[in-house]
Amino acid sequence: MRTNLDFAPLFRSSIGFERMLNALETASRAETIDNWPPYDIIKTGEDDYRIAMAVAGFTPEELAITQEQNMLIVLGQKANGDDVQYLHRGIAGRFQRRFELADHVKVVDAGLVDGLLTIALKREIPEEMKPRQIGIETGQPRSKAQPKQIEAGKHAA
Incomplete structure (x- = not known):
């Protein structure tokens, strides 16, 4: 429901x-219409993540990983074998999987081993956006600064 x-x-x-x-x-x-390829999202540290995606049968040349702002797109496209006639085709020859990334999350690296595509992600918050401690002054409250008076130059007459 x-x-x-x-x-x-x-x-x-x-x-x-x-x-x-x-x-x-x-x-x-x-x-969620399709659920292929299956994947895991793993938190490996405070600001480190990893996506593990089962892409058996795909070579690194048939896979493409693109990051556009806060979107990670993983594409798989098998090379078409025109000389093959299929009676039944149940193995997917292409896929597209999208992942919405939080602000300041960047792809660190990717690797393909034994049909498992792993994508390492890291959140790198800029220094100016990190929390900072604000000091509190004690003592007399600050008075409004008195305007400075500009001395008029004396001219000899």
Whole structure:
């Protein structure tokens, strides 16, 4: 049973969360039609992740990994064998899998071993966006600065 959630109240009462709310709304509408190739998402550290995807039968030349802003796209396209006549074709010859990435998540590397494609991801928050401690001064409150008076030059007459 599928229920559609109404995110309108959240849009009315939050500022700066449009991207997250749009992602939630899109995810609630999306139907998962295909589930191939199977994959795992593994958290390997505080800011490190790994996607492991079973792509048996594909060579590195038949796979493409692209990162566009906050979207990771994995494509697989088998080379067509025109000299083969299939009576039944049950093995997929192509796929496209998309992963929505959080801000500041970058692909570190990728590898294919024994039909398992692994993609290493790392979240690298810029230094200016990291939390910082603010010092608190004690003592007399600061008074408003008195405007500086510019001395008029004396001219000899």
